[in-house]
Amino acid sequence: MTSKPGVPADLLRAALAADPARPLLTYYDDATGERVELSAATLANWVAKTANLLQDELSAGRGDRLALLLPAHWQTAAWLLACAATGVVADVGGDPRDADLVVAGPDQLAEARACAGERVALSLRPLGARFPEPPAGFTDYAVAVPGQPDTFDAYDPxxxxxxxxxxxxxxxxxxxxxxxxxxxxxxxxxxxxxxLLSTADYAGWPGLSAGLFAPLAAGASVVLCRNSGHLDPAALAARRESERVTHFAD
Structure with a gap:
């Protein structure tokens, strides 16, 4: 990825340069039992592919607004950083009617249909699986992203x-x-x-910061937990120990 100095995409680039193999983001969904661990290199690959999808397939670029209707999730992190790399504004929880394009999870597809531009849907199923039946009027992210290039250069950084x-x-x-x-x-x-283990949602800055940007800025790693209300205190304590957690945010 390339971008001018002082943009959020630089935080991932710094993590990649420091140690590409180090676990950077570990994701748990306690409603499904899913656990995904992404190194800096793996996350950067997802970000590059997503940025290429944005720029070349969806024709989005610097200054366009993307309504991001996704929960705290490892794929949401990829979208946030891909938007940062292309210059697309990630409007978290934004109104699709005011957006140039929209990205939505399975629970917000009806709301996302209000967007007159491109629409992308994420199943949020384990391992990034595609929808069993593609939602009409949407690009299925899991179908579109794998074939994108593994490196990214913005046309207008x-x-x-x-x-x-x-x-x-x-x-x-x-x-x-x-x-x-x-x-x-x-x-x-x-x-x-x-x-840092975060159970906070991405709906506001505190959750975005704890669950992604602050750890990146410090060269730290994050354990992102969704649906953690399914865990009892003992199970959460055991996770903190097994994941070698040093800091906690909720």
Whole structure:
């Protein structure tokens, strides 16, 4: 991936340069029993493929707004960073009617149909599986993304002053995302040896930061847990021990 200095995609590039094989994002879904572990290299590959899908197949680029209707999930992390690499604004929980394109999970397809532009659907099934029956009017992400190139170069790379994320009714530039992530990492005491377990959703900045951006900014790793209400305290404590968790966010 290439981008100008000071944009959120640089955080992943730094992690990749530091140690491509190190586990970077570990994902649990406690409703399905799914566990997925992504190294920096694996996550970067998903991000590159997703960015190529955005740029070449969906014709999206710098300044376009994407309504991101996805929960805290490892594929959501890939979309957030792919948007950062292309300059597409990831409008988290945004109104599809106001968006140039929309990306939605299975529970929000009806809402996503309000978007007049391109629509992408994610099944959120274990191992990134496709829909058993493709939803009408949507591109199935699991079908479209595997054939995309493994490296990405933006035609019109974003800069630090370009809006990168919309969240909670506020637009954040790339520089603001990095500054906030670094401040959150410092406040939490994260460093390169830290491993943060987050049960927070991606609906607001605190969850986005704890579940992705602050660990990236610190060179740390993250254990992202969805549907953790299914766990009793003893099971959650056991996970923290088995995953060598040093920090916790909910």
């Amino acid at each position: 974003p800069g630090p002053d370009d809006v990168a994320i919309g969240v909670g009714g506020r637009d954040l530039t790339g520089a603001q995302v990095i500054a906030l992530a670094r401040a959150d990492a410092a406040e939490r005491g994260l460093d390169g040896d830290s491993r």
